[in-house]
Amino acid sequence: MKRLRQFSPIHKSGSIVRRYISHFILGLLTLFLITAVVPVAAQRSPITSIEQHTTHASTQLAQGITLYEAGQIADAAAVWQQAAQDYEVKGDRLNQALSLNYLSLAYQDLGQWQKAQSSISQSLELIPPNNPFTLAQVLNTQGSLQLALGKAEAALNTWKQAEQAYRAAGDEVGMIGTQINQSQALQTLGLYRRAKTNLEQINQKLQTQPDSLLKASGLRSLGVALQVVGDLQQSQEVLEQSLAIQERLDSAGDTSATLFSLGNTRRALQDYPKATELYQKAAEKATNPLSQLEAQLNQLSLLVQTEQWQAAQALLPTIQANLTQLPPSRAAVYAQVNLAESLIKLSALTGKVERDPKALPSSTVLPDMAQLLAKAVQQARMLKDSRAESYALGELAHLYEYTQNFPEAQKLTQDALSLAQAINASDITYRWQWQLGRIHKHQGALQGGLTQPHTVQALAAYTEAVKALQSLRSDLVAINPDVQFSFRESVEPIYRELVELLLQSVPEQNPVSRQENLKQARQVIESLQLAELDNFFREACLDIKPEQIDRVDPTAAVIYPIILPDRFAVILSLPGQPLSYYQTQLRQSEVEGILEQFLQSLNRSFSSKLRLRFSQQVYDWLIRPAEARLAESGVKTLVFVLDGSLRNVPMAALHDGKQYLVEKYSIALSQGLQLLESRSLARNRLTALTGGLTEARQGFAALPGVKSELKQISAEVRSEVLLNQEFTQKSLEKKISALPFPVIHLATHAQFSSKAEDTFLLTWDGRIQVKDFDQLLQSRQQQNQNPIELLVLSACQTAAGDKRATLGLAGLAVRSGARSTLATLWSVSDESTAEFMAEFYRELFQTQVSKAEAVRQSQLMLLRNAKYDHPYYWAPFVLVGNWL
Numbered sequence: 001m002k003r004l005r006q007f008s009p010i011h012k013s014g015s016i017v018r019r020y021i022s023h024f025i026l027g028l029l030t031l032f033l034i035t036a037v038v039p040v041a042a043q044r045s046p047i048t049s050i051e052q053h054t055t056h057a058s059t060q061l062a063q064g065i066t067l068y069e070a071g072q073i074a075d076a077a078a079v080w081q082q083a084a085q086d087y088e089v090k091g092d093r094l095n096q097a098l099s100l101n102y103l104s105l106a107y108q109d110l111g112q113w114q115k116a117q118s119s120i121s122q123s124l125e126l127i128p129p130n131n132p133f134t135l136a137q138v139l140n141t142q143g144s145l146q147l148a149l150g151k152a153e154a155a156l157n158t159w160k161q162a163e164q165a166y167r168a169a170g171d172e173v174g175m176i177g178t179q180i181n182q183s184q185a186l187q188t189l190g191l192y193r194r195a196k197t198n199l200e201q202i203n204q205k206l207q208t209q210p211d212s213l214l215k216a217s218g219l220r221s222l223g224v225a226l227q228v229v230g231d232l233q234q235s236q237e238v239l240e241q242s243l244a245i246q247e248r249l250d251s252a253g254d255t256s257a258t259l260f261s262l263g264n265t266r267r268a269l270q271d272y273p274k275a276t277e278l279y280q281k282a283a284e285k286a287t288n289p290l291s292q293l294e295a296q297l298n299q300l301s302l303l304v305q306t307e308q309w310q311a312a313q314a315l316l317p318t319i320q321a322n323l324t325q326l327p328p329s330r331a332a333v334y335a336q337v338n339l340a341e342s343l344i345k346l347s348a349l350t351g352k353v354e355r356d357p358k359a360l361p362s363s364t365v366l367p368d369m370a371q372l373l374a375k376a377v378q379q380a381r382m383l384k385d386s387r388a389e390s391y392a393l394g395e396l397a398h399l400y401e402y403t404q405n406f407p408e409a410q411k412l413t414q415d416a417l418s419l420a421q422a423i424n425a426s427d428i429t430y431r432w433q434w435q436l437g438r439i440h441k442h443q444g445a446l447q448g449g450l451t452q453p454h455t456v457q458a459l460a461a462y463t464e465a466v467k468a469l470q471s472l473r474s475d476l477v478a479i480n481p482d483v484q485f486s487f488r489e490s491v492e493p494i495y496r497e498l499v500e501l502l503l504q505s506v507p508e509q510n511p512v513s514r515q516e517n518l519k520q521a522r523q524v525i526e527s528l529q530l531a532e533l534d535n536f537f538r539e540a541c542l543d544i545k546p547e548q549i550d551r552v553d554p555t556a557a558v559i560y561p562i563i564l565p566d567r568f569a570v571i572l573s574l575p576g577q578p579l580s581y582y583q584t585q586l587r588q589s590e591v592e593g594i595l596e597q598f599l600q601s602l603n604r605s606f607s608s609k610l611r612l613r614f615s616q617q618v619y620d621w622l623i624r625p626a627e628a629r630l631a632e633s634g635v636k637t638l639v640f641v642l643d644g645s646l647r648n649v650p651m652a653a654l655h656d657g658k659q660y661l662v663e664k665y666s667i668a669l670s671q672g673l674q675l676l677e678s679r680s681l682a683r684n685r686l687t688a689l690t691g692g693l694t695e696a697r698q699g700f701a702a703l704p705g706v707k708s709e710l711k712q713i714s715a716e717v718r719s720e721v722l723l724n725q726e727f728t729q730k731s732l733e734k735k736i737s738a739l740p741f742p743v744i745h746l747a748t749h750a751q752f753s754s755k756a757e758d759t760f761l762l763t764w765d766g767r768i769q770v771k772d773f774d775q776l777l778q779s780r781q782q783q784n785q786n787p788i789e790l791l792v793l794s795a796c797q798t799a800a801g802d803k804r805a806t807l808g809l810a811g812l813a814v815r816s817g818a819r820s821t822l823a824t825l826w827s828v829s830d831e832s833t834a835e836f837m838a839e840f841y842r843e844l845f846q847t848q849v850s851k852a853e854a855v856r857q858s859q860l861m862l863l864r865n866a867k868y869d870h871p872y873y874w875a876p877f878v879l880v881g882n883w884l
Helices: 061-068 073-090 094-109 113-126 133-147 152-169 172-188 192-207 212-226 232-248 253-267 272-285 291-306 309-324 328-355 369-382 386-402 405-423 426-447 452-470 473-477 492-503 511-537 588-601 610-620 624-633 642-648 705-716 729-738 770-777 806-816 831-848 851-863
Strands: 019-022 033-038 556-564 567-573 580-584 637-640 668-669 688-693 720-725 742-753 760-763 766-769 790-800 822-823 878-883
Touching: 033 426, 061 073, 061 094, 073 094, 094 133, 094 729, 113 133, 133 152, 133 172, 133 588, 152 172, 172 212, 192 212, 192 405, 212 232, 212 253, 232 253, 253 272, 253 291, 272 291, 291 309, 291 328, 309 328, 328 369, 328 386, 328 426, 386 405, 386 426, 386 790, 405 426, 426 452, 452 492, 492 511, 492 556, 511 556, 511 567, 511 580, 511 806, 556 588, 556 610, 556 642, 556 760, 567 610, 567 624, 567 822, 580 624, 588 610, 588 642, 610 624, 642 806, 668 851, 688 705, 688 729, 705 720, 705 742, 705 790, 705 831, 720 729, 729 766, 729 770, 742 806, 742 831, 766 770, 770 806, 790 831, 806 822, 806 878, 822 851, 851 878
Parallel strands: 556 637, 637 668, 668 878, 688 720, 688 742, 742 790, 790 822
Antiparallel strands: 019 033, 556 567, 567 580, 742 760, 760 766, 822 878
């Protein structure tokens, strides 16, 4: 069952996307906005006070609301259940329907899905005729339940009905709330552009309303939603507008909530000093202990993140004092868990005390966390809140893991896992599976032996964690990756640690088990590549089409290198042969250091001796152990599924001591065979759409050689040219949608970055962002069956200082929908690029070789020219995707 995530604490190494539903009780602002934890406390949507509902609700309903808003969910459910029974006896159908509506909300929070469904169904049957306001509230609750159960399309339709009901009731704010809900459903369905458009339209509607606390609350909800989808600048603007209204109307509580959300957005923008200031102001303006504590907890987590030991230490007594004032509630449980998590991190980080005299020894920052967490577990059990209990138990287990009390850590993690599984909370289930895997791995390492029970159990736990991540795929990615969770800290390590375990057991396995482990490791590597792209786009929109290499190309080998903490590991797939494996024992820091030096040595100012030394070292890790098998197999093409820092390195420039790799093999890059469409280029009657800039635009230098480049291409293939003023996004869209060009060649500045917003293509009148490439290049695919066979981008470069910048290249290649993409890792001279491209098209269309071989022959042409024989000129050209 697909589970909607609710507000929850963070866990080790960052937090996964944990969302909660904020219920605007009785429908004044029934937004059900789903947001995420930002590292400690969640972005908060406004919750109207009970006083605003007293004209609508009876004493029993108000009592349940009070308990619900205080986080005493089970108690609220009991009150509302009793209220529903009492109203049934009285024959009061309206209040019975409202009681059942709220009861469904409580059951959803408690993970009791059948009871939630039963309650909402009864509520819908009881709504009196001609009461659109109550109908809208109940439909909103039904929509939240449907989304929680993975029925996003049904939720979207239900929320549309709720919008109509609010319209009939004349409730403009309620309509806006359901529209925000619809945007969440659209995101879940993968319709991200529509979701963002909806949010922009909502903003326009809010702008037309007169200033009021309701408008400010709506703007805050919108700001949170924009932050969730990663539109941080717009989020900041909307939240600042909300704050200005609240300050003018002198509403301290609302002001505190907005300052809190604005602090989270500034944190996402990595403006840490301003985020700290906003958290402090939010705490000062807070009108209740919980709001104050949440702001202080976020401030503490940020101080820990930025290694401000003394400031963190100074804040602790205030947090601990405020924590004691909270009555038992879900929020109190989460606060205790979050405090413990920050303290564990602080303890780990202050292990630097020997190297940093300002760091504090762990003894000064570690109170009795076990007692703190045991209290949280006790409170969760008293509240009958399985989700909160799972978090508290899991964090207590994490504490025991940290202190290396592995037997106790294992027992508590299994208890937390059982609770999470019982309520179908797959978002936290995967975390406890990961934690259980780590615990078993540590115990296995202590006992020695790769086949002993703990290692086997570790493999099983890690495998289940990866499966859970894949089932959560659409939920994990439609958010800003820098804030809601750290992909590199809380998701990526699971894949890598599983690969590490699988490869550790390779040497001593029998042949059958060895192949099984290698096949699973290869699958996990490819899944990691896919997860990285999902995270890059914040959209799970990539189609997976598994392919067997033998069926794709019987003359190609696929090489999967992966950089692990203690080794450089390589899996080799040769057509018709079992997978093979080899490794070099090296620390990750050493590997990445040498890769960085190799990349720098490709600059023309470095000596050739130094460049060849680094080049040969990387060759020795990656190719040397497989030289004989590659030669014997007769393969002609090497396809690399590159990992991490390796993506920045041109494989063509690897050197064996006698010659470059490109002199022996054609070379292509792939994100894995899951994303490969195996089809060779149909060369009959090919046409190309070419375009580019020769003049300087938007701060980028002129490219005078582009005119010559496009002219030479036109001599080899029938082309339509868009140059300078004609090279605009609108003209490109028009041409691409009008005619099915199999080849699109764009000679203009392009930048690749690990952030989608910084990956773009320059046009005369602006920039085409990578996220808009599908709209640009795939528009014509809606009208005909001919996808783009080849997208060529010259004058590209990776963003300076971004070690993962080539993720943008992979993202652009996938986003374009083109079967193959030819681009450059850095921008090289106009003249050599023009000659390369002319030769590439000549090879492709006259000799009819594969795309990879056409790239190779063009690189060799430059290599054999004394003017361009330095790798700087020919090495950066890379072919991504289908190489046939």
